Amino acid sequence: MQKYISEQNLNTLIDTLIAAGTRVVAPRMSAGIPLYEPLDSSAEMATDLLPRRSAKEAFFPVCEEIMSYEKEGQQIKLTDVDPARFPETVLVGVRPCDAAAIPVLDAVFSWDYKDEFFLERRRKTTVIGLACTTSDDACFCTAVGLSPVESRGSDLFLTPLEGGGYACETWSEKGEALITSNSALFSDLNGAAPMPLAAPQVDKIELNKVKAWLDEHFEDPLWDGIAVRCVGCGACAFVCPACHCFDIVDEGTEKAGKRRKSWDACGFWKFTHHASGHNPRDLQPKRYRNRIMHKFKYYDDKFGQTLCTGCGRCVRICPVGIDIAQIIEDISRKD
Amino acid sequence: MCDNTNQNIYLPYLATVEEIIDETPDVRTLRLVFQDEQVRDNFRFRAGQFGEYSAFGAGEATFCIASSPTRAGHIECSFRSVGRVTEELRRLEVGDSMGFRGPYGNSYPIEEFYGKNLVFIAGGIALPPLRTLIWNCLDLRDKFGEITIVYGARSESDLVYKRELQEWQERKDVRLVKAVDPGGNSPEWDGKVGFVPTILEETAPSAENTVALVCGPPIMIKFTLPVLEKLGFSDEQVYTTLENRMKCGLGKCGRCNVGNVYVCKDGPVFTAKQVKAMPLEY
Numbered sequence: 030m031q032k033y034i035s036e037q038n039l040n041t042l043i044d045t046l047i048a049a050g051t052r053v054v055a056p057r058m059s060a061g062i063p064l065y066e067p068l069d070s071s072a073e074m075a076t077d078l079l080p081r082r083s084a085k086e087a088f089f090p091v092c093e094e095i096m097s098y099e100k101e102g103q104q105i106k107l108t109d110v111d112p113a114r115f116p117e118t119v120l121v122g123v124r125p126c127d128a129a130a131i132p133v134l135d136a137v138f139s140w141d142y143k144d145e146f147f148l149e150r151r152r153k154t155t156v157i158g159l160a161c162t163t164s165d166d167a168c169f170c171t172a173v174g175l176s177p178v179e180s181r182g183s184d185l186f187l188t189p190l191e192g193g194g195y196a197c198e199t200w201s202e203k204g205e206a207l208i209t210s211n212s213a214l215f216s217d218l219n220g221a222a223p224m225p226l227a228a229p230q231v232d233k234i235e236l237n238k239v240k241a242w243l244d245e246h247f248e249d250p251l252w253d254g255i256a257v258r259c260v261g262c263g264a265c266a267f268v269c270p271a272c273h274c275f276d277i278v279d280e281g282t283e284k285a286g287k288r289r290k291s292w293d294a295c296g297f298w299k300f301t302h303h304a305s306g307h308n309p310r311d312l313q314p315k316r317y318r319n320r321i322m323h324k325f326k327y328y329d330d331k332f333g334q335t336l337c338t339g340c341g342r343c344v345r346i347c348p349v350g351i352d353i354a355q356i357i358e359d360i361s362r363k364d
Numbered sequence: 365m366c367d368n369t370n371q372n373i374y375l376p377y378l379a380t381v382e383e384i385i386d387e388t389p390d391v392r393t394l395r396l397v398f399q400d401e402q403v404r405d406n407f408r409f410r411a412g413q414f415g416e417y418s419a420f421g422a423g424e425a426t427f428c429i430a431s432s433p434t435r436a437g438h439i440e441c442s443f444r445s446v447g448r449v450t451e452e453l454r455r456l457e458v459g460d461s462m463g464f465r466g467p468y469g470n471s472y473p474i475e476e477f478y479g480k481n482l483v484f485i486a487g488g489i490a491l492p493p494l495r496t497l498i499w500n501c502l503d504l505r506d507k508f509g510e511i512t513i514v515y516g517a518r519s520e521s522d523l524v525y526k527r528e529l530q531e532w533q534e535r536k537d538v539r540l541v542k543a544v545d546p547g548g549n550s551p552e553w554d555g556k557v558g559f560v561p562t563i564l565e566e567t568a569p570s571a572e573n574t575v576a577l578v579c580g581p582p583i584m585i586k587f588t589l590p591v592l593e594k595l596g597f598s599d600e601q602v603y604t605t606l607e608n609r610m611k612c613g614l615g616k617c618g619r620c621n622v623g624n625v626y627v628c629k630d631g632p633v634f635t636a637k638q639v640k641a642m643p644l645e646y
Contacts, residue, residue, distance in 0.1 A: 095372065095374045095375075096375050098420040100420065100421075100461075103380075103457075103459045103461055105420055105461040105462075105463075107375065107376070107463070110372065112371070137615075137616055138616065140615065141614070141615055141629065142373045142614040142615070142616070144373060144614075144616060145371050145372060145373070146372075247623065247643040248643075273618065274617055274618030275616070275617050275618070276611055276617070277424060277611045277612065278423055279420060279421050279422055279423045281421055282421065283421050286420070286421055288374070290374065293611075293617070293619070295619070300609070300619050301609050301619050301620075302609060303607075303608070303609055304425075304444075304446040304447045304450065304609075307582070309608060309645045310645065315645070319621075322623070322624075323621075326624065327621065327623070327624040330624040331624065
């Protein structure tokens with residue numbers, strides 16, 4: 030289904046949803062930083078901003094409680110989290126690179142054991158993607174096979190039109206349901222042309238060639254060459270829409286407290302440090318190698334997907350200028 | 365609770381500490397009984413599987429289940445106190461509560477061992493992952509051929525499960541070869557003196573129709589595998605367990621991988637052939 034929605038009606042849709050108790054998450058300024066965050070009103074939405082962190086935290090928060098405990102003498106009482114804490118949510122103005130990462134994350138959180146913290150939020154969320162009309166020199170979605178109009182991961186996909194408003198295409202039943210229940214806000218397309226789309230200045234990288242090289246080069250001087258600069262700050266993992274490694278930690282006293290699941294990063298020394306003192310990834314090059322291997326080989330081996338959508342956030346944020354797009358392009362050109 | 369049907373896969377079972385055994389000055393065994401009656405009755409695992417043990421307020425630590433699946437009604441874990449969680453677990457007293465998630469991971473293919481001779485080779489604190497299988501096999505004794513156990517530690521006081529070593533030594537249907545490193549023995553020591561690979565070479569078990577199960581520190585494994593090869597064992601006849609730092613145990617948190625192999629899901633039990641195919645990341 031293809032429909033038209035004006036900017037004003039999109040704002041009305043958002044305010045109607047908020048009034049009905051739905052959590053609406055969209056890019057907004059948050060203490061000087063653009064982030065995907067719950068809106069109090071449509072006026073806060075700033076779709077022209079690229080949020081500093083990805084949209085994954087709508088499903089996989091930076092830190093969340095997974096249970097709590099209370100001790101009374103020798104007895105312990107555990108309290109599960111209340112599933113009601115995962116509200117019905119509509120994510121609006123999601124960048125194609127962020128939306129495309131969501132089905133990639135589905136794979137790891139749903140294989141074998143089901144992580145309901147992720148999956149229940151996923152079920153309760155409708156994703157409205159938005160085509161990009163601008164890009165910067167860190168964007169490389171086109172290098173990893175995606176594009177500024179990629180609709181993967183979106184239930185509804187908006188493309189800005191010349192003269193204002195959006196073409197709105199449905200990609201799932203959830204998307205259709207949202208239009209159907211707010212049909213007065215949508216009309217038929219008026220024939221307006223789409224706005225000129227962003228055009229990241231990078232060529233498609235042959236990811237199969239990258240993988241083929243990685244298959245054979247666990248040991249390679251390349252890793253030392255790249256990672257000699259890496260300071261192991263983990264920022265790349267924290268801004269990444271597809272990184273999903275996490276830690277489980279207790280926070281509290283002997284009497285009571287909470288167990289939390291929080292983002293972690295394979296760039297950290299402690300990530301793989303054994304209690305014995307042994308560390309299989311004791312040096313930064315080994316840790317950076319794991320980052321590249323996980324994204325372009327291991328995840329592919331296991332789930333047939335690439336753990337990178339070319340959002341460019343890690344390139345923008347890296348304090349020492351490590352450019353993952355350049356690295357995989359170089360690898361794709363190796364014999 | 366923490367099986368595939370549970371909503372919250374991170375929620376542990378509660379268990380009561382039923383017995384505490386000090387194996388060495390810093391290794392302790394806890395015998396745990398699940399508090400929920402249904403869990404107690406229905407809990408099943410296979411030798412080789414592991415769990416996440418909770419000391420609430422400190423967190424979770426990963427160990428194998430050290431008791432045998434043939435001994436129902438409880439599970440046991442043995443651990444050295446080296447970190448925050450294990451220090452807290454060590455503080456627990458009989459009757460105290462703790463948490464357990466599991467069983468996780470693969471297991472020894474024990475049915476494939478029926479009719480074969482078994483050689484267990486362990487060093488130091490690495491006996492627990494084999495002890496589960498040793499008792500499993502001893503409880504099904506007539507299904508196996510000869511059973512040989514080669515176990516060494518740095519010193520006499522570092523040997524774990526001392527009462528069981530005594531029991532295995534006295535049994536006619538088990539050949540126990542126990543050893544301590546040079547300098548680790550008292551004048552009364554009735555075992556061998558030497559390193560595990562050397563003792564194994566002296567013991568010289570036949571490779572014919574035999575499976576070798578090895579568990580120990582990396583340095584012991586490194587020198588033991590060539591000895592097994594010399595004795596005629598192929599890499600498919602040799603099993604070991606790997607361990608890496610883990611958090612979830614469920615193939616999600618992303619830290620225990622050795623190359624593209626998840627120790628928590630694809631392991632922890634591997635053949636020497638599988639281990640040799642992995643990159644050196646364990």
